[in-house]
Amino acid sequence: xxxxxxxxxxxxxxxxxxxxxxxxxxxxxxxxxxxxxxxxxxxxxxxxxxxxxxxxxxxxxxxxxxxxxxxxxxxxxxxxxxxxxxxxxxxxxxxxxxxxxxxxxxxxxxxxxxxxxxxxxxxxxxxxxxxxxxxxxxxxxxxxxxxxxxxxxxxxxxxxxxxxxxxxxxxxxxxxxxxxxxxxxxxxxxxxxxxxxxxxxxxxxxxxxxxxxxxxxxxxxxxxxxxxxxxxxxxxxxxxxxxxxxxxxxxxxxxxxxxxxxxxxxxxxxxxxxxxxxxxxxxxxxxxxxxxxxxxxxxxxxxxxxxxxxxxxxxxxxxxxxxxxxxxxxxxxxxxxxxxxxxxxxxxxxxxxxxxxxxxxxxxxxxxxxxxxxxxxxxxxxxxxxxxxxxxxxxxxxxxxxxxxxxxxxxxxxxxxxxxxxxxxxxxxxxxxxxxxxxxxxxxxxxxxxxxxxxxxxxxxxxxxxxxxxxxxxxxxxxxxxxxxxxxxxxxxxxxxxxxxxxxxxxxxxxxxxxxxxxxxx
DNA sequence: AAGCGCAGCAACCGCCACGCC
DNA sequence: CGGCGTGGCGGTTGCTGCGCT
Numbered sequence: 400x401x402x403x404x405x406x407x408x409x410x411x412x413x414x415x416x417x418x419x420x421x422x423x424x425x426x427x428x429x430x431x432x433x434x435x436x437x438x439x440x441x442x443x444x445x446x447x448x449x450x451x452x453x454x455x456x457x458x459x460x461x462x463x464x465x466x467x468x469x470x471x472x473x474x475x476x477x478x479x480x481x482x483x484x485x486x487x488x489x490x491x492x493x494x495x496x497x498x499x500x501x502x503x504x505x506x507x508x509x510x511x512x513x514x515x516x517x518x519x520x521x522x523x524x525x526x527x528x529x530x531x532x533x534x535x536x537x538x539x540x541x542x543x544x545x546x547x548x549x550x551x552x553x554x555x556x557x558x559x560x561x562x563x564x565x566x567x568x569x570x571x572x573x574x575x576x577x578x579x580x581x582x583x584x585x586x587x588x589x590x591x592x593x594x595x596x597x598x599x600x601x602x603x604x605x606x607x608x609x610x611x612x613x614x615x616x617x618x619x620x621x622x623x624x625x626x627x628x629x630x631x632x633x634x635x636x637x638x639x640x641x642x643x644x645x646x647x648x649x650x651x652x653x654x655x656x657x658x659x660x661x662x663x664x665x666x667x668x669x670x671x672x673x674x675x676x677x678x679x680x681x682x683x684x685x686x687x688x689x690x691x692x693x694x695x696x697x698x699x700x701x702x703x704x705x706x707x708x709x710x711x712x713x714x715x716x717x718x719x720x721x722x723x724x725x726x727x728x729x730x731x732x733x734x735x736x737x738x739x740x741x742x743x744x745x746x747x748x749x750x751x752x753x754x755x756x757x758x759x760x761x762x763x764x765x766x767x768x769x770x771x772x773x774x775x776x777x778x779x780x781x782x783x784x785x786x787x788x789x790x791x792x793x794x795x796x797x798x799x800x801x802x803x804x805x806x807x808x809x810x811x812x813x814x815x816x817x818x819x820x821x822x823x824x825x826x827x828x829x830x831x832x833x834x835x836x837x838x839x840x841x842x843x844x845x846x847x848x849x850x851x852x853x854x855x856x857x858x859x860x861x862x863x864x865x866x867x868x869x870x871x872x873x874x875x876x877x878x879x880x881x882x883x884x885x886x887x888x889x890x891x892x893x894x895x896x897x898x899x900x901x902x903x904x905x906x907x908x909x910x911x912x913x914x915x916x917x918x919x920x921x
Numbered sequence: 922a923a924g925c926g927c928a929g930c931a932a933c934c935g936c937c938a939c940g941c942c
Numbered sequence: 943c944g945g946c947g948t949g950g951c952g953g954t955t956g957c958t959g960c961g962c963t
Contacts, residue, residue, distance in 0.1 A: 439931070439957085460949070477949065478932070492929095513951060524951075525931075532953095533928060540927090925963080933955075942946085 436470040440479055444469055448476055449484050482523045489521035493530055501527055505545075 436444075447469045455462070457480065460473030469476070482488075493501070497519055504515040510531075512524035519527065538545050 437933070458949080461947085472933095473948075474934090474950095475932075481950095482931075510952065526929095528952075529928095529930060533930095537928080923963100926961090928960085929958085931955100931957080934953085936951085936953100938950080939948085940946100941948100942944105 435464070435472050435475075437475075440471075440483075444471065445479070445484055448479060452480055452484070478525075482525050487521050488523065493522075493526075497522070498530070501530060502545075505531060 440448075447467050448463060448471075451463050451467055451469070455466075457477075460477040462473075463469055463476045464471060464473060471479070500519060501515060504511075504518060508514050510528075512528040512531075515527045516522050516524040535545060537543075
């Protein structure tokens with residue numbers, strides 16, 4: 400059937416009517432004129448669509464037009480249903496927490512609105528997209544970085560860290576995470592990301608090496624309609640700004656508790672285009688990256704686009720990399736250090752979440768690397784990784800000490816000193832711990848494993864001294880991402896989940912770390 | 922009061938993945 | 943295996959309301 404728009408004309412309502420020629424598949428030249436309405440939906444149309452979907456279920460959207468008098472194309476029906484009529488849609492503005500999550504997700508997924516929507520119950524990809532686009536415009540106009548605040552000076556933490564603190568409080572609430580976006584300092588990353596994540600360019604920001612704070616003009620102040628408009632606490636500008644917030648516990652961390660969405664059989668989450676993320680759910684945070692020693696060669700054959708230069712004298716060794724097994728086409732090869740060339744366009748802008756407990760930040764400054772790259776996102780990754788490899792880094796880096804109760808977990812290098820509660824595991828020994836943890840790995844979900852796909856290059860660091868190796872060990876590492884820019888720093892993550900001596904299989908023999916006993920997992 | 926800019930939102934469009942034949 | 947229909951996704955556009963000048 401061929402549908403050809405013949406004309407558009409204003410109809411007697413708000414929308415337009417597209418007169419289309421619908422040619423039958425028989426090719427007999429029979430053509431019936433069907434006027435498909437465009438523009439805003441009326442309540443009557445909504446009622447028809449709701450009734451139809453109620454009786455027939457979702458899908459087969461073109462049948463709606465055929466079986467009702469609704470003069471809307473299938474796409475329009477689907478969109479209307481998905482964005483406005485389906486059950487469990489939230490109609491309210493984004494909450495502060497949701498906004499933060501969107502920022503986080505965008506830093507990880509890029510413009511994958513549907514995936515974000517899948518993680519934000521009751522939200523649609525369209526509204527997330529709209530929110531983000533508005534944010535982009537606003538930040539562009541104000542000269543603010545998308546992920547970082549212009550206040551974010553080198554004295555602020557650079558350490559990406561994930562705090563996943565299950566805090567489920569009742570049986571109907573699963574948990575999740577404490578994401579803290581405040582502690583980011585990937586300036587050049589942010590620039591890359593801004594260019595990658597949006598067609599809009601940001602010359603003003605790029606030109607600003609110092610990220611001067613751009614006062615928001617009265618006119619630029621969000622209107623009352625904006626969910627971002629209630630300064631200061633409700634402004635992304637504010638919450639992304641760690642400088643003042645450090646004195647404000649409410650802004651220095653954030654705990655999210657999510658209502659587990661009620662399954663809607665008729666509206667399954669679909670990941671048609673992202674089948675490698677079929678089960679990603681925050682409710683599963685954190686889960687773990689299983690170990691794999693290798694991937695089928697044919698699966699990694701096309702990953703040669705970005706090979707990592709490996710310094711010979713570095714403690715940085717491929718053996719410290721382990722590979723998530725679940726998605727071979729999105730991996731860091733442990734054998735040849737190959738990064739997938741299928742990076743999605745945004746973001747090495749790691750707006751890293753952080754742990755809920757109080758986190759103190761300290762600066763560490765490192766030397767300048769010589770490694771340069773022009774590849775933007777990947778360049779950042781390589782840049783960071785190279786810096787790690789060489790023990791150098793031009794950026795100011797930070798580490799943190801974590802106060803959790805009476806315990807203080809200081810830095811990243813003392814895993815074995817931390818009291819163990821449970822687990823992340825990996826190996827630097829070549830011994831495949833996968834089998835040992837097969838049960839555990841069953842609980843892992845793929846996406847979170849991506850979150851935890853990292854460069855544990857410094858985890859050899861049992862050295863607490865200030866020699867060069869220790870220095871490397873203290874570098875927070877770069878977040879190396881695979882395809883989906885899921886890359887978190889292992890050390891901060893691991894630091895946040897103290898480990899056991901029992902899991903230390905000895906220096907140079909690898910460590911197996913475990914997170915377990917975390918409520919709400921698996 | 923009018924014009925303008927902005928934010929928010931809804932909807933459309935093109936591309937493309939997928940399943941079926 | 944290729945064509946076709948369907949539906950999902952991301953990019954984009956247009957409309958509306960509000961606040962400011």
